[in-house]
Amino acid sequence: MIVLLTAVYIFILELSKNTFLGWGIGIALAIVLLFVRHYLKKKDLWNIKMAAGFLLILLALFAINYEFTAPPVKRVPAVTYKNPIVTKKIHVAQGDITGVYDEGKEVEIFAGIPYAKAPVGDLRWEEPLEPDSWAGTRACDTYGPMSMQPSSSVLYSSLSQILGTHDYRFSLTDQYKEEMSEDSLYLNVYRPADYDGEPLPVVFFIHGGSLTTGQSYYTEYRGESFAKKGVIFVNFAYRLGIFGYMANKELADECTNGTTGNYGLLDQIMALKWVHENIGAFGGNPDNITIAGESAGSSSVNALCVSPLTKGLFVRAIAESSGIGMKKPYHTFRDMDEALATGEEILKEFNVKNVSELRKISADKLVKTATQNSSMCVDGYAIIEQPYLTYEKGENHEQALLNGSNLKEADAFLLSTKATSDNYEEILQEVLGDNAKKAAELIPPGAVERDSYFIIDPKGDAKGSLNFVYSDAWFSYSHNVWSKYMEEQGKPVYQYFFTKTNPYLSNNHAGEMPYAYGNLSYHPGMYDDSDYALSEIMLTYWTNFAKTGDPNKGSEDSDVELPKWPQWNYEEDKLLEFNDEVRLIDNPYHELNKLIDEYQNKEE
Structure with a gap:
């Protein structure tokens, strides 16, 4: 029984990504108890009551060990091979950076480049600001944190991979929990290794997730394959859920541009501007940028195509599995009145009188809101009218479209x-x-x-x-x-x-x-x-x-x-x-x- 229980326990530790120390302690505890049981049996002191007590002790020790060896919080590395090779320096507007080569040394990956100032404290629910500069050389070898979003336990996520997508894999390099933070406005650039030729086309990719979940570094849209085909690929994180799409009249009044409800969209626009201004340093052509996205990312592409703030920043669009160009969008879009009403619900939910008080509430609590903040709206600034009206006027920006x-x-x-x-x-x-x-x-x-x-x-x-x-x-x-x-x-x-x-x-x-x-x-x-x-x-x-x-x-x-x-x-x-x-x-x-x-x- 002890051996079987220990095997199940080690399996749970693996699914929970607990540290290998936990494995060692768990196995050691089981061995000690097996020896004790053997001794007691030898002395004819072993009985059902004692066996039940031993089982309870083992379960209690396993529970303590489970908590003690919980996975640490870390950022996801850009590459997983040991001692990654560092690229040459590249200079962007904020300072010098280095990236890392992929294992085959065909692609250079610059991960976790800040494109805006961290939207924390008083900057929560504000338009994104230019990122701070830095001295020296910034090592861009890990992806930035995922934006704040509802999350389940690591164990539940692993079980979902086993039972749902069937792609769970044992690994010796993933004993950690991915970092989540409000400080998430970072982007990643993938380019051909050691490229020094004519400016390359660029794809600017917006991840999906109903505007409430998602990461910049999902393996489904990593950019190595694009880089190998001679296209620079950029993906990034943006504010989600209550942090990215809450609307509030007080916030609109305090904003110079009178906007509220589209902070995640404004992040996307800021990232696109950063790419347009800096991609030349990576060998990219700022006049040949294609914006792309899937699901809510595709809806966001649709929004960027009609936003007056993105004119001249890209030339074409790739859109997969969503859009907001119909007269009555089914999702990822709502009326401002509805958005403002939801904002009022949020104030009541957290028992605060104003935005100032709401900003003092921790992100960990806010992310558990019962309200839905998964839609953009016409704010008169980032989106000035229902998108279909812009298309009817022919004032959308994309010059070609690949979609489906x-x-x-x-x-x-x-x-x-x-x-x-x-x-x-x-x-x-x-x-x-x-x-x-x-x-x-x-x-x-x-x-x-x-x-x-x-x-x-x-x-x-x-x-x-x-x-x-x-x-x-x-x-x-x-x-x-x-x-x-x-x-x-x-x-x-x-x-x-x-x-x-x-x-x-x-x-x-x-x-x-x-x-x-x-x-x-x-x-x-x-x-x-x-x-x-x-x-x-x-x-x-x-x-x-x-x-x-x-x-x-x-x-x-x-x-x-x-x-x-x-x-x-x-x-x-x-x-x-x-x-x-x-x-x-x-x-x-x-x-x-x-x-x-x-x-x-x-x-x-």
Whole structure:
């Protein structure tokens, strides 16, 4: 029993990322108790009552050891190999920095570069300010902390990897807990090693996470593969949740620009300005920046495209699985009145009278707020009007767009929703209003084969049909709207549909990212040769687009055979499907999009 209990305990210590000292103490305790038990048995003193007492003692000692050897809080290193090689100095506006080479010495990584002053103390809920300068050389070899966000225990996260994404891996280098802080406004730059040529194109990537979670250093969008393709890649952290999107009239009044509610968006704009001003030091071309993002990051890209503060800072956009360009955005966007009302709820929740008192409350307490702060709003400064109005005027900034979505975008978000033939139409009303009946007739509950490209639900129940409709409404529809605006403006637009399956994220929300950003190798055992072949195609399309604005045209020396990706147009509504075969398909949502259009254009 002691041996079995100890084995389970060591397994828990591994999942919790406790230090190896904890392993040693746990094993030592078990050995000591085994010897004591052996001695007592030899003296014929061992009995059931004593065994129960020993078990309780062991459990108590294990609990004390668990707390004593909890993982330390650390920042994530840019590389994991021992004694990383340091790059030459680079001078940015604030001072000199060095980065580190990746293990193959093909890419230089500059991690944790401050792009704004830490938004702490009196600067909480203020516009981001220019970062402080530093003397000497700053070593940029670790990623900055993740922004404040709701978090679960390390043990729970590990179990989620085992049971959910199936990609948990034993490692000797991750016995720590990742740092979280309000002081999180740092960015990371990936560039080709020892590059000294013509200025390179740049991709500026905004992470997703419903504007409430996420890190700059997720392996799904690391930038090494882009750098190897001759594109400088930048990603970064920004304020989230209550710290990034709380709105309050008092805050608007104290601000020179009268803004509130979009602090995370203002961080993104500050980071983009920093990149535009400093990327030349890394060999990048400030006049050839493509902004990119997925999920809430894609919604943020949409916001940057209409913000008057970003004019001239980038030339094109990549948008994956979200947008706010429709008349009634389904998520990541709200009216200012709603935002201000939520701000008042926050004051009541924390029993304070004003913002000054709220700033004195610790970040650890604020992050546990019961309110939702996961949306941008029209603040008259960063966003001056409903985004669709800016698109109708043709005043958006992107000159070309690559965008699209995945087959099962909504499935994970609807896991707990029970859909039957009886309540199907009622649930559809949330996204289609009075058009829910028409949608239920177009895609009835129990529909099995929607078209020749995929099956909604092999069981033929209402849940599969519901997932199909919501995948469009919540995610894919926004790209149909966005693409139409671009076509009307005579600008090139390329739209895709990702359907490839795999044991990891499959074709669910975010499933395309490891492919498009060339990061399948971070998840060993999850992908096969067909996945790597598709990833190489998608990575080439994405980097070509960053170089030229055309996914079909990039480096002349590329040996990747690319199927032709024609510009999208509404009349044909053809999408490039990413699967084992890369091919043009009819948009499976074409008719459903018409119903959503009707709902969106109805006057309230």
